[in-house]
Amino acid sequence: MSARSSQKPAQAQQPLAAATPEKSQRKNKHASPTLSPESPTVGTAKRSRSTDASQATSLMWFRTDLRVFDNEALSKACAAGRPVVALFVIAKGEWKHHDFAPIKVDFVLRNLRTLAQSLAKLNIPLVVRTADAVKDVRPVVLDVVSQIGAKKVFWNKELEIDESRRDARIAEDLTAAGVTVSVNNSQMVVLPDLVFTKDRSPYTVYTPYKNCWISVVDASPNLLDLIPVPDPVAAALPEIVANYAKEHSEIPDALDEFPMPDELRKRAHAEWPAGERVAHERLVTFLEQRGARYKDERDFPAKPSTSRLSTYQASGVISSKLCVRLAWEANHKRLATGQPGLVHWISEVVWREFYRYILVKFPRVCMNKPFKLETDRVAWSYDKEKFESWCEGKTGYPIVDAAMRQLNTTGWMHNRLRMIAASFLTKDLLIDWRWGEKYFMQNLIDGDFASNNGGWQWTASTGTDSQPYFRIFNPLLQSEKFDPEGVLIREFVPELAGLSNDVIHEPSRKLSSKQLARIGYPEPMVDHGAARNKCIAEFKRASGK
Known part of the structure; x- marks a missing residue:
């Protein structure tokens, strides 16, 4: 297959620091x-x-x-x-x-x-x-x-x-x-119509899509040509x-329709400064200082191991093409081989492309529908009280609560935590994934429909290339593996800060109901094992298995 680029070739060989x-x-x-x-x-x-x-x-x-x-x-x-x-x-x-x-x-x-x-x-x-x-x-x-x-x-x-x-x-x-x-x-980077299977049908699984995507770019590297800032307009x-x-040049400081607490505004301005220069500098810094470690450290939310560029990507302050281009250059112009950290980070950018590809090829995902239409037969729960407890970070599972409180406090959530929180809502509580999808969009500074919808449907086992319904995140194991010292839990669930590492991941296992009440932390909403069995049984029923 052929690929084309309508962009002008523009200083394709310029060094990393030049791309501002x-x-x-x-x-x-x-x-x-x-x-x-x-x-x-x-x-x-x-x-x-x-x-x-x-x-x-x-x-x-x-x-x-x-x-x-x-x-x-x-x-x-x-x-x-x-x-x-x-x-x-x-x-x-x-x-x-x-x-x-x-x-x-x-x-x-x-x-x-x-x-x-x-x-x-x-x-x-x-x-x-x-x-x-x-x-x-x-x-x-x-x-x-x-x-x-x-x-x-x-x-x-x-x-x-x-x-x-x-x-x-x-x-x-x-x-x-x-x-x-x-x-x-x-x-x-690669338009949807350039990526298709041998029979010219759209891909529905990420890895074959990624492999085709890479082959298109390898065959036409001009797709990564960057467009420079235009010359000043003479006319x-x-x-x-x-x-x-x-x-008509006034830009308001705020909109009454979107009220925001002062503390959150102050934090957002400090953590997410505006402007292309900031985004480009963050990209270069990440590639130079943390890119090599990305594959090994990206799943540990207490470590500063990710690029944190999703906020800038979601509003188009930085382009996906620039992200791929600079990573490709840092990896000696390779996309699929070379430095494992950079290869893996490039694949994460391709995930963003894949979810955009899916909403173009299967627009029903834009219409509040699951990609796997048969999963609409799942008897989702619509328990508002349980949903509110999840939203507020009061589930009794510390890693889930830390995730939700990070979102509510900062307007952002680490990707591993997004998967853990989404799995708990959709699998442990069996609450409709669309409720969680909406709540994330209403609170995320990097809210992006394609990525958010794709991520939620992946976790809920309703989407393309989603995890099988019988693979359900165990919040205790996730907590012990990815926040072993309880750093994130102590930061966002301060009532647990004084607990030892062997207690903090599941305090209900070591503390009595009275002790939990004394420190102000709830008991678990559900038993994970029982909830898992219920979820699997419901998905089997809905699928006719």
């Missing part, structure tokens, strides 16, 4: 608004009426690609020979509908500020508009196109089904109005457009 923005250069049914002058618009600014081709502008619509480096749509917009205006829509209705966490919204707003600064150096103003309801995004975008007299609109493709349908409708409206639309790739904006952009 500064260094590289310096389900909805909506109405159908039109772009005719007589049509109502959402905005209040004076409409730009100029039809002179020399005065026409290009619009770059940013979404989950908050960066100027390795941004295909931005590069093409700047190369079009027209003045460029950038747009970001604060889509409050969409974000609520898709369960954006307040901490993620805060992160997006902070990155908008750094993006606006980077764009200003390119002579591109950032217009910021707000869409209160899901249906408002289309008319807002169409209104901005009309206001600035845009003749070309550029954006990078979003892969989820709601976003794909929205973009298709907007593209139809723009095309009908004589506006050229350029849809580009920003989220994936000046018409005065009326420049004034419009200035009137």
Whole structure:
């Protein structure tokens, strides 16, 4: 099979440290608004009426690609020979509908500020508009196109089904109005249609997908070519457009619809600084200092062994292509062989690609459906009281409680803990995985639909390439293996901090009910062995085995 890349080859041989923005250069049914002058618009600014081709502008619509480096749509917009205006829509209705966490919204707003600064150096103003309801995004975008007299609109493709349908409708409206639309790739290294089985059907298992993915990149290494920061736009904006952009440049500090505790905000700002430069520096530091140890240490949540780049990837502050490219270079231009730590980390980035591939090829996973449709016959529990105990980290299983309290306290959770917590909810409590999926999205700073949905369905044994239903995480064994000294438990479950290592993983085994009550820790919600047997029996019944 062949692979192609629409990116420009750009300094493919540059060293790791050169890949920074500064260094590289310096389900909805909506109405159908039109772009005719007589049509109502959402905005209040004076409409730009100029039809002179020399005065026409290009619009770059940013979404989950908050960066100027390795941004295909931005590069093409700047190369079009027209003045460029950038747009970001604060889509409050969409974000609520898709369960954006307040901490993620805060992160997006902070990155908008750094993006606006980077764009200003390119002579591109950032217009910021707000869409209160899901249906408002289309008319807002169409209104901005009309206001600035845009003749070309550029954006990078979003892969989820709601976003794909929205973009298709907007593209139809723009095309009908004589506006050229350029849809580009920003989220994936290898586009879904380049990876397929021998009979040209989509992959449903990760390892064969990964092997094909690697063969595509090995055959066409230009897929890893990075797109540099564009040169500053030479064409000046018409005065009326420049004034419009200035009137709509304010980026709010916070949104009332997404309230966030001050302590969490302060912590998030310290742990997750905004900006491409930060993301790129973290990537380089990880590869140089921890990449070699990644395979051996990645599952120990108390160790600083992971890249912690998922937050930046989820909002498009850094591209997957840059992540793979620099790891590939650090591994002497190898993807599948070489340094085990780097090879394994590359495979984790490919997992992100795989889950995006799945939602494109099997869009039902975007519609609240399991990948394995037969698992909808499982008689899930909807016990709200037990669910709340899990959410609050009060299950009586210290490693599960530490995981949930890490999430609630920091807005982030280590991947091993995500699997442990998800397994407990879906297998020990037999609660519908969709409840857990939603709760994670509502609280994670790195909330990403494809990865979150894929991870939950993997753990719940409802998804593609998922763990077999009879393989169920034992929380005690997981705790003893991956947090042997109880470091994470002591940090996030402080009432257990004084217990010895042989007690802290399962205090109910050594302490009486009165002793547990005295330190303020609950007894286990369920017996793991009995819960495991019940879960297996239910999956067997649902599958007819």
